Amino acid sequence: MTNRAIRLHARNDLRLETAPDPAPGPGEVRVAVRAGGICGSDLHYWADGGIGTIRVREPIILGHEFAGHVESLGPGVTGLAAGDVVAVNPSQPCGACRFCDEGQPHHCLHMRFTGSAMFLPHEQGGFRDRITVAAGRCARLSPGTDPARAACAEPLAVCLHAAAQAGDMAGKRVLVTGAGPIGALCTAVARARGAAEVIVTDLQDATLAIAARMGATHTVNVASEPQGLTAEEAEKGRIDIAFECSAAAPAIETALRCLRPRGTLVQVGVAGTTPLPLNLMVAKEIAFLGTHRFGPEFAEAARLIDEGLIDVGPILTHAFAPEDCEAAFATAQDRSQAVKVQIRF
Template identity: 35%
Template sequence: MSSDQRPNLAVVAHAAGDLRVEARPEPRPAPDEAVLAIAYGGVCGSDLHYWLHGAAGASVLKRPMVLGHEIVGTVLEAAADGSGPATGTRVAVHPATPGGTGARWPADRPNLSPGVTYLGSAQQDPHTEGAFARRVALPSRMLRPLPDGLELRTAAIVEPAAVAWHAVRRGGDVAGKRVLVIGAGPIGGLIVAVLRRAGAAEIVAVDLQASALARARALGATRTIPATDAAAVAAVDADVTFESSGSLRGLSSAIGATTRGGRLVMVGLLPAGEQPVLIATALQRELELVGSFRFNGEIDEVIAALADGSLDAAAVVTHEYRVEDALEGFGVARDAAVSGKVLLRF
């Protein structure tokens, strides 16, 4: 299978505050699964939540779980049933498996299916193991071959960039418009990059951290505002606003800063349960409040845009750590004052 004799190290969340780098058994693929050598994995906010809190929203750890869904690598062993890319192919991964019965969902939006599973998620029981490991077996249908010339490290942001691409699509036609992005962390920063590609005339980014605002400017923001300057944020009067901070204060600011008849795309995940929201203001302004959750086929468009250079999002990546140093990498990733997207190198 592989000439790599190193232990199959994986990043495993055992419980709140208990993150370990430990050797896992070699993968034993099903007929429709390929074995991948993972090259890079991006640390997502959900990974941090499983480490820090033992849960990501309503998805609670019940047993140890390998983390990771933002991954790229090379096929070591193609699927035995002949599906998917050949051995040696460099690939990105679409980590979702749609499905479920009961609740209805639009057939063309599988991200909304009630039983969807995601790599590195405790939403279902048993949990869906992630792919932060040197070698993993994954269904061949998840694999997206990378074009020649697109480096694995560059492609490591494909999954979060697809989240941003989906969000911008939910925002409608942004060409020539004034757009506001509240929360300039990795997802917000990638939204800025996608907006630049989509032809937004003005892109205003808001964040608490000066470092995040600097990255937003590098990614294409035409203006940045510290989140503490409430008056300046309220005065933006944006045609389209993206709320990617995942905070009530951010959502309130977004409602107040969106022009009458404008659209607000809610990307950041708020805590579960009832939340106080400025609905009266949204109603009086006839705002369109739109949700955005994960992505569907946008991953293929992101790969093409990264390959042809029309999407330049390199500035979102700020740190890289070996898998052996994953605990240090997670510690840096949790500090928004110093880091954007943190990559693990396997």
């Protein structure tokens, strides 16, 4: 049986080809992939040939947000059975470096991350019909759970880790800047964690409409409503916690202006060197926190999706067949219409 794979050879050179299909060894399972979400990092690899200093140096199968059904089990696997719906954790920490020893495996010095070009050889990704992985990387969901929703466990885990950085949100006023997939999921997490209000900003009405469905109490298109946050900036700011999901310098400054003194800004979006208004940050004693990937939050994300406690359905705006992968990537790049685009196998 052919194992189709979406492989990037170089910038703007995406091909549907065949990939190896090894039988699962001891402790492994073969997963029939049903859905894979296109992430911002996938788009950077495709459009720019890399992310920052990381360059694509050999053909790479993209995709790290994926889920499917267990097809077969290798020797010694317990807790899983053929047919199980599973979300696959893309993180593969070494378990032996000092950060792994300190209980911070997401900062592993030798992290292998599915679909990543950080190391050579590259870590091949999940945009393919079947993939063999360690059984321990699979989070099992209920039989009736749609794999398309299960594939959102990875981005949701990112947002759960960001929420852990922010601390208690019960009764708080929260601002989310950027209404892409991560911004929309941060919105849902904030509401689930008891935020009294969640205000979401973006440049596109279509993505803001999705954010409203994900739990935003108020949305502001900062392009058409440049004064839309004036009330939040009053009296040194009225926002308790901000999740900055765009990595755009104007959005970061807006978030800082809206935060009250001693408020918290969690920087979720990533980019290159970005100017920051340090005077404002210092004068208001802002807690500026980074957030990087996730650890045990992946299992929590799968559970929340499985139990319907966070509905990821609204962000799933487009789905494409593998044969239409180029159209899928082009659509995912169009922020005026797309939030989360998936490839369905």
